[in-house]
Amino acid sequence: MTSTAPEFDDDQTDAFLRVALEQFHADLRARAAVDASDFRTYATIYNTAEAYTSRDCGPAVSATKRAETFQWHLRSVAGEFACDSQLTDNALMNRARGAHNLFTKFPYWHDALAEASVQAGHVGAMLRHHSPVPPQHYATYGNGVLRYAKAHTAPQTETYAKKLAAKLASEEFEEAHKQAFEKRRVIVNHDDFGMAFLTAYLPSVVAAAIDEQLSRDAEAMIDVAKQEGRDRRNEPEFDADLRTRDQHRANILSDTLLTATAQTILEGPAEGAARVRATVSIVTPVLALRDPKFAGAFARAGGSDTCAGVAMLNGIQPMSAEEARQWAADGELERILTHPITGHVITSDTYAPTASLRRYLRARDVVCCFPGCRRPAHRSELDHTVAWQDGGKTHPGNLGHLCRAHHTQKHVQPWQVFNLGGGELAWITPEGRTIHVSPEPPGPRFVEVHDPPPF
Template sequence: MYSNDGFRGAMDAGMGSDSDVDALAALVADAEGVSDAARAVQIREVRVLAAAGVLAEKQAAGASERVKAREMALRGIAAELAGVFVATDRTLQRRIDEARDLVDNFPLTMAAWEDGRIVRGHVRVIQEVGCIVPADDREDFERAAIERCEGETPNRVRGSLQMLAERMHPRTFTERHEEAAAGRCVQVRTGADGMSDLIATLPTVIADGIVDRLTRQAREIINARAQADGAGAGAGGAGSDAADDGAGSAGAERADALFAADATGDDGLVDHAGADRSSFISDARTIDQVRADVFSDLLLAGSPALDPTATGDGDGTLGAIRAHVQVAVSALTLTGQDEGPADLAGRSPIDAATARQLAGDATSWDRLLTHPVTGTVLECDTYRPTAAMVRLLRARDRHCRFPGCRQPAIRCELDHTTAASHGGPTHVRNLANLCKRHHDVKHHTRWRVRQLAGGRLIWTSPTGRAYREDAPPPLVTFATIEPLEGGTSRVASAHELPRGGESPPPSDRGNDPPPF
């Protein structure tokens, strides 16, 4: 805390001595001079650029294709001036058009700027906002706008000038908004370093609501993180002072509540009582990063509010749809031997870590065999078996295919008989179900296996003994048809037999014809 003497000293230091005040007054006077000089230069620049536009019009006046001639003349003049302004000719052409528009269509604004009543920032706002005002009403708009700008900063007057311009527009805002809303869309603009901008053109109230909800959700996450950190510190360092006034026990109860069973409040926000302390470990994300992560999670895993496929009894199919991306990654990058980028088809490179994560989480991915020189794709196969392959192989194998093992196929792993890294295709003729134990035996011992037609495996032990493992014989279903009155029939019973096995008992079969 400051003493009285210390406080006075601080005030004196902040106010400065008389000589400091004089020096500051001199700086302010210089600043005024600089501001006036800068304004004069800016106005002169606008006049010069506007004159360039007039010159282009004059050069194109006698041409048969006047619009094209003006464009060519303007390009030539812009290219000439670009060397003086050290800018591109495209930039100079745009600035010429802006200067011409300002001088021709906003004369009162130019006059107020030259008189020092407004600054360059005000001029930009008036020109940008006033472009929607009809030419017949623009003079009235300029007068009102200049009056509002005097004594206010440009950012403060923009909103009021926009409202003024909207009221003076010949069409209602509602009509124009409905027309503009028809152009709503979502775009992706590829950026550098594996990043992109996802741009949604939406009605302003929707866009603002999205940002607000993301912000509030991000703050809930950050607040829960902070409370989790505080609870952890409080649990290990509660002092006797806190215990005296009851704060210690209250804090302990709050800490326990923070990590109790999960719960969600009626307002849809996360209840901190449901937070898991482990979820906040090493979480140092900024609010912008959390907003982006929540945004991604909601779009990738959330369900639309309006789903035409939903019924009164449950959700529709829209919520079950998941994002699909196509990524090409080299084998070396996939195995972690190289940190080169992968290619996101149709977009841009992505980092190696993301590519490996996508490959690990993917339900299926394809292996491309390419020409070593040209890079041309020579062959493509799927590394991970498709759902149809999994069903077929479970039906074929029914259990682990190591000699003597009967672990059910549903608890086994599909193994490439000839490893994919050695050129083995992902095909039923090169796949078989092995339990975890015998899968490891195949890969980490001297046991070897090869697959013949029909799913037959030939295992060779470390001592050279060969064991033949045939796929279990497929099941065939026999159904007994029981005739009913009126010529109809029904299935009375069914029997599953191995193909080539014994027939069902005669009493079960009867004299009915087989159903095939």
């Protein structure tokens, strides 16, 4: 007896997919309405605690006692809601504080959520990074992030909010960085089974360089182990190295700290220099190399949406302008100077055209160019939009970064992409929708550099 597989009906499958897509968007709108209602509830928790506090604390009560009383009431009211919600009172207290900030500082964000112009993840990203922004810049921050959020994912909005907050609070950011830098430390928390957590509180640029170097060294060790396995596969007593990437990273960190002598110790504090070989890009506004305070003020005057006045680590993490100036003098790091208003790349410190082009593209794209992907460009692959074998050129207008997964998808899945130049790509989904992805800020022009930058 033979069985016949059912025939594949393209039209029927496409119809099912369209219905599912419509339902998905309807669910997004419904979820946004529920989230907006939840924020009103969380605000009620906060407001009720405030009302009870005002009832119990007269004008003569100290601010400390009043804050303590409010905390008691907030926990009590939150606990009432937590009983049957599978949420902790701490979680509801935090949401109540967030809702209070939302309605008192950025009420128009709640309207946008209720209309499904944004999702709860966008609201959370905005609220998480508003703390350092001075009150006089709340409107600039809130409206700027909202405009961005309406056309981007929550993770993208998270990065943008972080950058814009750092820009609007540049002086506060510098002072906060100095205070935080004084708290740098290494902590050991002993765990079970003879293990412990080693935690280092370091400047972001240093931590990123260490992380990247550990990954590179671990990948090199894995490649060596694989090659040795192939070479000795016929030896019966050969014991293959099966350590994972994380295990290699941990071992390399331990071996380096326990067997290497810091260069600062060998050569003295005044002569020590950072020994960094990892790929870490510090995108620095050119004015910040002269005077970080002037650069910050100049950038704020240039508009709220460029974020051009902030030094960025790998295009994602704001960093101290003073620290960027110090690292800019290190020849082992990529140094990319940007225009103080537009954020366009002015120059890069390399000579060879191929290396210069690669560095330019990393500065332009920052992350994978697939819609919503946040994989850093330096951990992604350069893709010819029009394949080389089909006549595509190795030129900025035909190149873009794609992470391994989306690079593969572009070639084997029914997605199409068109390079519109300047780093802007137009993706065509399997359902025929067009999604544009643009670099942030708008991509610079490629200029071949023959002279070193004026450091």
